[in-house]
Every structure is written in C-alpha cells, then in structure tokens.
Amino acid sequence: MKDLPKPKDFYSRLRHKPGSTDWMDTPVDIRKGMYCYAANPKSLNTLSAPFARDWNPVEEDWKLPENWQQILHEGFKERLERFRSFKVFMDICVRCGACADKCHFFIGTGDPRNMPVLRAELLRSVYRNDFTTFGKLLGRFGGARPMTLNVLKEWWYYMFQCSECRRCSVFCPYGIDTAEITIMGRELLNLLGLNIDWIATPVSNCYMTGNHLGIQPHAYKDMLDFFVDDIEEVTGVRVEPSFNRKGADILFITPSGDVFADPGTYTCMGYMMLFHYLREKYGFDITWSTYASEGGNFGFFTSHETMKRLNAKMYAEAKRLGVKWILGGECGHMWRVINQYMDTMNGPADFLEEPVSPITGTKFENAKSTKMVHIAEFTADLIRNGKLELDKSRNNHLKVTYHDSCNPARGMGLLEEPRYVIRNVCNHFYEMPENTIREQTFCCGSGAGLNAGENMELRMAGGLPRANAVKHVHETHGVNMLACICAIDRAVFPPLMEYWVPEVGVTGLHEMVANALVMPGEKKRETDLRGEPLEGMEGDTDE
Amino acid sequence: MKLAERLTANRSAIVAKWFELVAATYPSDTARFLKSQKDPFSNPVGQSTIGGLRAAFDALLAGADAQAQAEALDPIIRIRAVQAFSPAQATAFILGLKPIVREFLNKDMAGNGAYAELLSLEARIDEMLLTGFDIYLKCRETLFQLKVDLEKNRIYHAFERAGIVTLDPEEPAAPEKK
Numbered sequence: 001m002k003d004l005p006k007p008k009d010f011y012s013r014l015r016h017k018p019g020s021t022d023w024m025d026t027p028v029d030i031r032k033g034m035y036c037y038a039a040n041p042k043s044l045n046t047l048s049a050p051f052a053r054d055w056n057p058v059e060e061d062w063k064l065p066e067n068w069q070q071i072l073h074e075g076f077k078e079r080l081e082r083f084r085s086f087k088v089f090m091d092i093c094v095r096c097g098a099c100a101d102k103c104h105f106f107i108g109t110g111d112p113r114n115m116p117v118l119r120a121e122l123l124r125s126v127y128r129n130d131f132t133t134f135g136k137l138l139g140r141f142g143g144a145r146p147m148t149l150n151v152l153k154e155w156w157y158y159m160f161q162c163s164e165c166r167r168c169s170v171f172c173p174y175g176i177d178t179a180e181i182t183i184m185g186r187e188l189l190n191l192l193g194l195n196i197d198w199i200a201t202p203v204s205n206c207y208m209t210g211n212h213l214g215i216q217p218h219a220y221k222d223m224l225d226f227f228v229d230d231i232e233e234v235t236g237v238r239v240e241p242s243f244n245r246k247g248a249d250i251l252f253i254t255p256s257g258d259v260f261a262d263p264g265t266y267t268c269m270g271y272m273m274l275f276h277y278l279r280e281k282y283g284f285d286i287t288w289s290t291y292a293s294e295g296g297n298f299g300f301f302t303s304h305e306t307m308k309r310l311n312a313k314m315y316a317e318a319k320r321l322g323v324k325w326i327l328g329g330e331c332g333h334m335w336r337v338i339n340q341y342m343d344t345m346n347g348p349a350d351f352l353e354e355p356v357s358p359i360t361g362t363k364f365e366n367a368k369s370t371k372m373v374h375i376a377e378f379t380a381d382l383i384r385n386g387k388l389e390l391d392k393s394r395n396n397h398l399k400v401t402y403h404d405s406c407n408p409a410r411g412m413g414l415l416e417e418p419r420y421v422i423r424n425v426c427n428h429f430y431e432m433p434e435n436t437i438r439e440q441t442f443c444c445g446s447g448a449g450l451n452a453g454e455n456m457e458l459r460m461a462g463g464l465p466r467a468n469a470v471k472h473v474h475e476t477h478g479v480n481m482l483a484c485i486c487a488i489d490r491a492v493f494p495p496l497m498e499y500w501v502p503e504v505g506v507t508g509l510h511e512m513v514a515n516a517l518v519m520p521g522e523k524k525r526e527t528d529l530r531g532e533p534l535e536g537m538e539g540d541t542d543e
Numbered sequence: 544m545k546l547a548e549r550l551t552a553n554r555s556a557i558v559a560k561w562f563e564l565v566a567a568t569y570p571s572d573t574a575r576f577l578k579s580q581k582d583p584f585s586n587p588v589g590q591s592t593i594g595g596l597r598a599a600f601d602a603l604l605a606g607a608d609a610q611a612q613a614e615a616l617d618p619i620i621r622i623r624a625v626q627a628f629s630p631a632q633a634t635a636f637i638l639g640l641k642p643i644v645r646e647f648l649n650k651d652m653a654g655n656g657a658y659a660e661l662l663s664l665e666a667r668i669d670e671m672l673l674t675g676f677d678i679y680l681k682c683r684e685t686l687f688q689l690k691v692d693l694e695k696n697r698i699y700h701a702f703e704r705a706g707i708v709t710l711d712p713e714e715p716a717a718p719e720k721k
C-alpha cells in the first residue's frame with residue numbers, strides 16, 4: 001500500500017514544479033505560442049531604427065551590441081529625466097497588490113510575472129540598482145538587481161505580454177499607469193533592435209505607404225470600389241465616396257483594418273452608407289484619403305518618436321486638403337494617441353477649425369484642440385437630433401452585447417455614446433457584468449501590437465476574462481453578437497470567440513447603423529450587409 | 544452503490560481536495576488567488592475549474608456518458624490548453640481524483656495485498672496513458688502548424704498577386720492587372 005501515490009505527490013511524478021523559487025531566481029522560459037517573432041531587419045532599417053539584424057528569441061545568442069548594458073543604462077537615465085511620470089512611477093509603488101489580480105494576462109495565464117506590479121518590478125529592480133542609493137547599498141535585499149542577459153530576456157518576454165490596456169491603473173491607489181511603464185520598457189528594448197515583427201513591419205509600411213499592410217493608394221481605392229458594388233447589391237443604392245478631394249469640409253480617417261479585414265469591412269461599408277445618406281439629405285461634404293489611409297498607430301507601441309511621426313501624417317494630409325476638421329472611424333489606440341498624446345506631440349492643430357457638426361450644429365468641445373471627432377459621438381449626436389431614419393427591426397436577428405474597447409473607454413471616456421447608438425439601432429441589447437465593462441472593461445487580449453498569429457496561446461489566455469463575460473451573456477440572454485469600436489477588436493475577437501464561445505459573432509457599431517439606416521431611394525432590403533437573409537423580408541422564391 | 548453513496552456523502556470534501564490539487568499546479572501566488580477570489584468574472588480560471596470539477600464528479604458518480612463528462616471537463620481543459628502546461632500536465636488532474644478517492648477509502652483497502660498491487664499497476668498504466676497523450680498531441684500540433692503556414696502563405700500571396708501588398712518592403716507592389 002505504501003507504494004501508492006498520495007494526492008500531494010501526484011503531479012510531482014509528471015516533473016512539474018511550479019514557481020518554487022523566488023521570481024528573481026526563476027529563469028525566464030520563452031515558450032512557443034506566447035511570443036511574437038523578432039522584427040524583420042528590413043523594416044527596422046526603413047525606420048532608421050538601431051541594430052537591425054536577424055535574431056531569434058528562443059536562441060541563446062540575441063546578437064546584441066557589445067555595450068548593450070551601457071546603452072540601456074543611458075536610455076533609462078535619459079527617460080527618467082525626460083518623463084517625470086516615469087520617474088514617479090518607478091519610485092512610489094508600495095506593492096499593495098491592488099493591481100495584481102486585475103490584469104487579463106495574469107488572470108488568463110496564471111503567470112505571476114504578469115501581475116502588473118511584478119511586470120513593473122522587472123524594470124524597477126534595475127532602476128533601484130542603477131539609480132537609487134538604497135538599491136546600490138542594499139542590493140538584492142532592497143529589491144535591486146543588475147541588468148543581465150536573463151533580465152533582458154525577461155523584460156522582452158513580459159513587455160510583450162502587456163497590451164497597455166490600463167485596467168490595472170484603474171485600481172492603483174497611487175494612479176500608477178503600468179501601461180506607461182510597458183511603453184518605456186518597449187522603448188528601451190527598441191534601443192537594442194528588440195522589437196517584434198508584428199509591430200515593426202506595420203510601422204514601416206505605414207511610414208512608407210500610409211497604412212499597416214502597405215496597400216498602395218490605387219489599391220486602397222479599389223477596395224472601397226468593391227464595397228460600392230456590394231452596397232449596391234444589398235441596398236440598390238450606389239454610393240460615391242470621394243478621395244483626396246481638396247476643399248472638402250471634413251477628412252475621414254479610419255484604421256486600414258476596416259478596409260481589408262472581415263468583419264471590419266462591413267463597418268467600412270457602414271461609414272460609406274452613412275456619409276452617402278448625409279450627403280443626399282443634408283449636403284454633407286466629406287473625403288477619404290488614400291495617403292492618410294491608416295488611423296492605427298503602431299508607432300505608439302515602439303517609441304514616442306515613432307508615434308509622433310505616424311500621427312503627424314494625418315494632420316499633414318488634413319492641412320494639404322484644406323479641410324475644416326477630421327472625423328475618425330472606429331479605432332482603438334488611434335484615439336488614445338489623439339486624446340492623450342497628440343496635443344503635446346504635434347498639436348495644437350490650429351490650422352483646423354473647432355469641430356462643429358454641419359448637420360446638427362453641435363460643437364464637439366472635447367475635440368477643441370485635436371480637431372478630431374470620434375464617429376460614435378458624431379452618429380450619437382445625429383440620432384439625438386433626429387437626423388437619421390432608422391429601422392431597428394432589421395437588426396432583430398441580433399442579440400447584442402457591447403465590449404468597451406480599452407482605449408476609447410479608459411483612454412478617452414467614450415462610454416455612453418456607443419451604447420446610445422446601439423440602443424437606437426437594435427432592439428436586443430444586453431450588458432455584460434458590471435466588473436467587466438466601462439472603465440473596468442477587460443482587454444481583447446491582443447492589443448498593443450500583440451495580434452499576431454504565432455502567439456495564439458497568449459491571445460487566447462489574455463482574452464479569457466473578456467470571453468468569459470461574453471459566454472455569461474450568451475448563456476443567460478442568448479447573445480449572439482459582440483459589438484465593439486476598435487479594428488483590432490474586430491480582427492481578434494472572431495478567433496477568440498471561436499475558441500471560447502463559438503456561437504457569438506463580431507460586429508462594428510456602424511455595420512449595425514447601416515443595416516438599420518433607411519437610405520433614400522433604396523430597394524427593399526432582403527439581406528443584411530453580410531448577405532445574410534433578413535427574417536420576414538426574404539424575396540419571393542418564384543420569379 | 545455503496546461506494547457511490549459514500550463518495551456522494553463526502554462530495555464537497557473530495558471536490559475541495561481535487562481543486563486543491565489543480566490549484567497546486569500553478570505558482571503559489573497564483574494558486575492563492577485562484578482559491579480566494581470567488582467572483583466568476585474576476586477569477587474565471589478558478590471558478591470555471593471548481594465548477595467543472597464539481598460537474599465531472601457528479602457525472603462520474605451518476606455513471607453519465609462521455610458527452611456529459613466532456614461537457615464538465617471542457618471548460619477546465621480549454622483553459623489549461625493555452626497555459627504553460629504540457630498535454631499531460633494539462634489533463635493529469637483527471638487521474639488525480641484516484642489517489643484522493645483512494646485516500647478516502649484507505650481503511651477499506653488495508654490488509655488486502657492483491658488489491659494494493661492492482662492499484663499500483665493501475666497508477667503506472669495511468670502514467671503511460673498520459674505519456675502517450677503527450678506524443679499524440681505533439682504530432683497533431685505539427686500538423687496544425689503546417690496547415691496554418693500553408694493558409695497564411697496562400698492569403699498573403701493572393702494579396703500580392705492583386706497588387707495590394709508586397710512581401711518584400713524594398714520592392715513596390717506588383718502593377719495592377721486588369
């Protein structure tokens with residue numbers, strides 16, 4: 001009998017010994033499925049980024065420059081002097097643990113180094129060692145440690161397991177923004193050419209061609225022309241988008257994901273239909289740009305300078321075309337960049353006018369300085385003023401829940417407007433549990449440039465808390481559609497739902513608006529924009 | 544019947560011990576969190592796990608079919624399949640119920656040498672099963688990866704043919720062919 005395994009010994013026979021050592025002594029294990037591939041050196045060269053080279057995260061030798069520790073130390077020092085918030089965030093954490101269990105990556109992966117406090121501690125430990133007297137005197141006892149190759153690998157692995165969503169910061173009693181620590185960590189890694197390709201190549205493409213995929217102007221226009229045909233098929237109305245038109249009132253900028261990736265393409269058709277409707281009814285004057293063809297800004301996940309460069313092109317195009325202000329599509333981090341950083345980087349955009357809706361006369365006070373208005377707010381204002389004819393019943397087949405995309409929600413406080421729009425275009429809307437929405441919204445798990453394919457385990461684990469809440473409303477209310485206002489969400493939620501709640505689809509806000517919108521001169525709608533038959537509106541089968 | 548009744552009477556204690564065993568597969572800080580946070584939305588891993596174990600235990604005692612067992616186990620294994628576990632580590636908790644039950648029934652089994660030997664053999668077979676599972680999944684993963692790579696290349700090359708993207712950043716996209 002004594003040979004029989006006891007319950008407590010059971011797992012030890014599988015040689016699994018989790019976290020038995022202190023985190024500083026546990027070497028980083030770079031696991032397949034959790035990391036993104038290294039940046040293509042060609043992309044880094046386009047951006048004149050340092051130390052472009054072929055390297056592989058799972059190989060021992062990262063081909064670092066000889067003086068890499070010195071480069072990091074000086075980079076760290078420069079940023080502590082330049083960014084007061086960074087210095088404060090390094091100093092004031094009391095390790096109360098309020099943030100520890102709030103991160104979707106910690107909740108999903110169960111890896112303690114994904115607790116925001118510990119992720120930040122990866123940098124703080126080096127900060128103490130290099131820049132504080134206590135750290136220098138007390139060393140490890142004072143939570144300090146020198147920068148070694150293992151520490152560097154740990155930084156890289158975990159700085160790219162944070163989506164900069166800022167949920168943790170909502171719970172920090174000191175207001176420490178852990179996302180900004182990740183931002184700094186990534187900047188420092190970039191000094192050694194240690195970016196990931198899912199960020200570096202889109203940034204390079206955006207810098208050279210204007211959007212992440214490197215779609216050239218003529219091809220961008222072609223894609224929208226395809227949508228014109230599709231819209232005509234569904235509605236019988238031929239919309240006429242205008243491109244690069246000087247003297248238009250408003251410039252429209254949206255993430256390129258809306259133009260090339262399903263289901264974002266239906267949201268894009270939604271914008272086109274809305275603009276056409278407004279032009280027919282109220283003489284609304286808007287133009288698309290095939291040059292400022294990207295709202296997303298992966299530069300934000302690289303460095304301040306890169307973010308600034310990519311943000312500037314949108315305003316340069318607005319200036320070139322001589323528009324009054326900019327209307328922005330359903331994007332996530334584009335809005336965080338606009339709302340939090342644009343003004344001090346490239347602003348104020350005083351060559352543009354303070355945005356006023358030409359249809360309702362509403363002044364968008366919050367966009368007074370950036371001159372860029374969020375389309376959810378713009379549409380909510382139209383509905384509020386009774387300017388849209390809507391047939392909600394066309395969305396009756398949808399039972400909708402709404403995911404507050406992190407950046408518009410926490411980064412700019414856009415909480416009510418999307419809900420107001422949904423309630424006016426759909427009859428069935430159900431909220432997810434309170435501690436998973438609005439300011440406390442759970443990230444999609446793939447933001448901040450982590451929406452690659454090779455890190456699928458990370459994405460599925462990071463998206464678990466969000467999917468778990470969707471599953472709840474699916475089971476309790478029969479929810480079958482997850483709405484969001486971010487192109488990354490629209491790209492990453494379909495596989496996330498497929499894994500956790502396969503019965504739920506994904507949509508943008510303006511796809512639902514367009515399905516409900518009664519277009520002047522339209523034919524009887526028999527299908528929605530996806531070509532799915534609308535219940536009770538099918539055509540006669542015998543001609 | 545007698546055994547099932549006895550186990551049903553000890554349901555909460557056995558499931559608690561089982562959950563303890565699963566939680567112990569995580570680092571200690573994580574295990575603490577999994578056990579203490581009761582909100583299902585703040586702690587989906589812990590709460591899905593204990594819910595799944597309860598359902599699996601009930602299905603087992605009720606002699607439910609494989610479908611019912613799969614429904615109980617799916618939420619747990621789905622989570623563990625994307626965490627830092629080998630296939631064996633991800634699934635071994637199922638067999639972990641055996642030593643827990645045995646411990647509960649220990650007194651009954653004492654003094655019966657042949658029965659103990661049988662159980663010992665049973666434990667070894669369990670381990671062998673898990674090892675086999677590791678190998679199986681590795682093969683499957685390789686196949687999946689091959690499929691993904693193929694699909695990815697096909698899509699990107701289709702885009703490239705359409706002149707929409709260029710795979711080489713130094714080359715301009717191919718001219719549009721009408």
